[in-house]
Amino acid sequence: MLEAKVSQRLGDFTLDTSLAVPAEGVTALFGRSGSGKSSLIRLIAGLGVPDSGSIRLGDTWLVDTQRRRWVPPHRRQLGVVFQEARLFPHYSVRGNLRYGMPRAARADFDDLVELLGIGHLLSRTPGLLSGGEARRVAIGRALLSRPRMLLMDEPLTGLDGVRKQELLHYIRRLARDTGVPILFVSHDTREIGALADRVALIEEGRVMASGPVDEMFARLDLGPRTGHFEASSLLEARIVAHDEALCLTRLALPGMPEGEMLSVARLEGRVGDAVRLRLRARDVGVTSTRTPPMPDVDCLPATLREIGDETHGPFVEVMLDVGGQALRARLTREAVSQMGLHTGQALQARLRSVTISRHDVIVM
Amino acid sequence: MLTPLEWEALSLSLRVSGVAVAAILLPGLGMAYVLARFDFPGKTLLDGIVHLPLVLPPVVVGYLLLVSLGRQGTLGQWLHETLGVSLPFTWQGAALAGAVMAFPLLVRAVRLSLESVDRKLEEAARTLGASRWKTFLTVTLPLILPGILTGGVLAFARSLSEFGATITFASNIPGETRTLPLALYSLVQTPGKEAAAARLCVISVIVALIALVASEWLARRARRRLEGRHA
Numbered sequence: 285m286l287e288a289k290v291s292q293r294l295g296d297f298t299l300d301t302s303l304a305v306p307a308e309g310v311t312a313l314f315g316r317s318g319s320g321k322s323s324l325i326r327l328i329a330g331l332g333v334p335d336s337g338s339i340r341l342g343d344t345w346l347v348d349t350q351r352r353r354w355v356p357p358h359r360r361q362l363g364v365v366f367q368e369a370r371l372f373p374h375y376s377v378r379g380n381l382r383y384g385m386p387r388a389a390r391a392d393f394d395d396l397v398e399l400l401g402i403g404h405l406l407s408r409t410p411g412l413l414s415g416g417e418a419r420r421v422a423i424g425r426a427l428l429s430r431p432r433m434l435l436m437d438e439p440l441t442g443l444d445g446v447r448k449q450e451l452l453h454y455i456r457r458l459a460r461d462t463g464v465p466i467l468f469v470s471h472d473t474r475e476i477g478a479l480a481d482r483v484a485l486i487e488e489g490r491v492m493a494s495g496p497v498d499e500m501f502a503r504l505d506l507g508p509r510t511g512h513f514e515a516s517s518l519l520e521a522r523i524v525a526h527d528e529a530l531c532l533t534r535l536a537l538p539g540m541p542e543g544e545m546l547s548v549a550r551l552e553g554r555v556g557d558a559v560r561l562r563l564r565a566r567d568v569g570v571t572s573t574r575t576p577p578m579p580d581v582d583c584l585p586a587t588l589r590e591i592g593d594e595t596h597g598p599f600v601e602v603m604l605d606v607g608g609q610a611l612r613a614r615l616t617r618e619a620v621s622q623m624g625l626h627t628g629q630a631l632q633a634r635l636r637s638v639t640i641s642r643h644d645v646i647v648m
Numbered sequence: 649m650l651t652p653l654e655w656e657a658l659s660l661s662l663r664v665s666g667v668a669v670a671a672i673l674l675p676g677l678g679m680a681y682v683l684a685r686f687d688f689p690g691k692t693l694l695d696g697i698v699h700l701p702l703v704l705p706p707v708v709v710g711y712l713l714l715v716s717l718g719r720q721g722t723l724g725q726w727l728h729e730t731l732g733v734s735l736p737f738t739w740q741g742a743a744l745a746g747a748v749m750a751f752p753l754l755v756r757a758v759r760l761s762l763e764s765v766d767r768k769l770e771e772a773a774r775t776l777g778a779s780r781w782k783t784f785l786t787v788t789l790p791l792i793l794p795g796i797l798t799g800g801v802l803a804f805a806r807s808l809s810e811f812g813a814t815i816t817f818a819s820n821i822p823g824e825t826r827t828l829p830l831a832l833y834s835l836v837q838t839p840g841k842e843a844a845a846a847r848l849c850v851i852s853v854i855v856a857l858i859a860l861v862a863s864e865w866l867a868r869r870a871r872r873r874l875e876g877r878h879a
Contacts (some may be wrong), residue, residue: 330774330775331771331773331774336864356779357771357772357774357775358774358775358776358777358778358779358782359777360775361777362775363775363776364772364775366768367774368767368768370768372769372770372772372773372787373769373791374790374873376786383773383776383778383786384773384776384777384778386777425776426775426776429775429776429777446730473682501850588804
């Protein structure tokens with residue numbers, strides 16, 4: 285458990301916030317650029333000194349300005365993965381990995397190299413690595429220093445789509461297999477949907493809200509902060525069948541009647557695997573009946589839980605309940621009034637399979 | 649190939665310059681670090697004092713050394729009485745003159761390379777459990793090695809060619825303080841020694857060239873190590 289309560293003035297900008305990070309799983313620190321998320325990470329890592337406040341990791345005080353206590357970065361046992369990989373150019377990849385490695389971590393070396401898929405790079409110099417490779421090495425280097433927590437500052441920014449997916453996959457495996465808690469900084473809701481268990485939303489130097497990722501995604505009031513266009517919901521589902529001929533995978537949502545399925549592009553997982561599905565609000569529509577049926581649209585029975593309080597502009601966001609999970613939909617204000625939508629109403633949520641890309645579905 | 653006199657001047661020059669560079673290497677590194685990394689009142693003044701030998705006539709530097717370190721100077725008197733050391737008119741004095749003249753060149757080169765070191769790498773080392781000192785030894789120092797090499801060779805060359813401060817402070821004593829430039833000067837002053845002067849001239853040029861080529865080679869090797877071997 286990491287608990288920070290700090291304030292620091294940086295020119296015109298003031299960081300003044302508290303943050304709690306549980307001792308397991310992946311916590312995302314989400315905010316726009318300039319919201320203070322990187323500054324907060326630097327304070328936790330010991331690369332900056334807060335004007336006042338305290339930071340505690342488990343039962344170790346890292347910072348306590350009142351008792352004039354400040355642990356220097358090299359004694360904090362926190363691994364940091366920076367946005368730029370920051371590999372040492374004068375050491376080989378192997379040398380970089382071993383830089384902070386205590387004797388006790390030697391046994392982990394081979395496993396971690398294997399897990400990150402960097403075995404073939406060990407004798408290279410960092411200058412010759414691609415962006416994705418360099419970041420994997422940086423992650424390995426940080427983990428081999430046996431950190432009590434891994435801090436990642438926008439580890440995926442600047443990578444192209446394929447590399448980003450690849451690295452997401454590695455980070456997810458790390459979180460699952462190593463048990464090291466991760467705090468990662470991001471301004472991308474897609475990354476967060478794919479990685480995080482919990483989200484803390486930071487704005488203008490303050491953590492405004494925090495909670496489990498699906499709850500945070502389901503909060504309409506945070507829409508203006510997370511960005512309407514990319515607003516989305518996270519749903520848990522299960523693979524029930526693959527259709528090899530049509531290259532589709534059928535998913536079932538918990539709490540849905542037998543036979544209600546979503547079709548998505550063929551996934552890698554096995555039948556029975558749990559998946560996390562990210563659905564953009566703008567891709568979800570509602571109708572009151574299933575007729576007329578449309579061949580490439582899946583319908584899910586839903587209850588209208590909440591209507592957003594927008595009174596201006598063309599669009600309104602509504603929150604639906606599908607088998608107990610929250611599904612966000614974006615409608616025109618015109619549709620809301622013409623359909624006479626009201627909370628508690630039984631509806632059909634409509635989804636076109638083609639709007640769900642492979643990147644939106646994560647096999648857990 | 650070399651006459652005993654030429655050999656004497658050459659070996660003395662190499663010894664004097666070698667000792668001079670060795671003596672200023674650590675202080676130069678320290679001074680460069682202080683100037684590159686810290687801000688404090690009086691920094692501009694310190695910077696100015698360090699660079700003074702670059703802009704002062706060397707004879708002035710030699711004279712100042714003589715005034716302060718000669719038997720009559722406070723510092724010289726103290727050195728002589730407590731340690732029994734006397735620097736003027738000795739090869740150690742010549743080395744000191746060379747060291748003082750070469751110091752700013754070394755500091756400049758090291759400082760420039762220190763300023764180009766990516767501080768983010770040092771931060772990364774700190775988060776990996778390295779103390780300040782370990783970070784300096786394992787990250788900063790290897791990264792500024794090309795700069796130290798360049799600065800060292802520049803300082804060596806400057807010290808080899810030192811004339812004004814040496815002749816003023818250490819005089820022109822054969823076998824003791826008569827380095828290559830001083831030997832050349834003496835020959836030029838003597839009628840009928842034109843051929844011997846020309847030979848010394850050639851020797852000086854060759855020594856300087858070797859130093860330059862060696863420094864270029866070393867710096868390029870160090871730089872190549874930083875940029876990465878091609879697989």
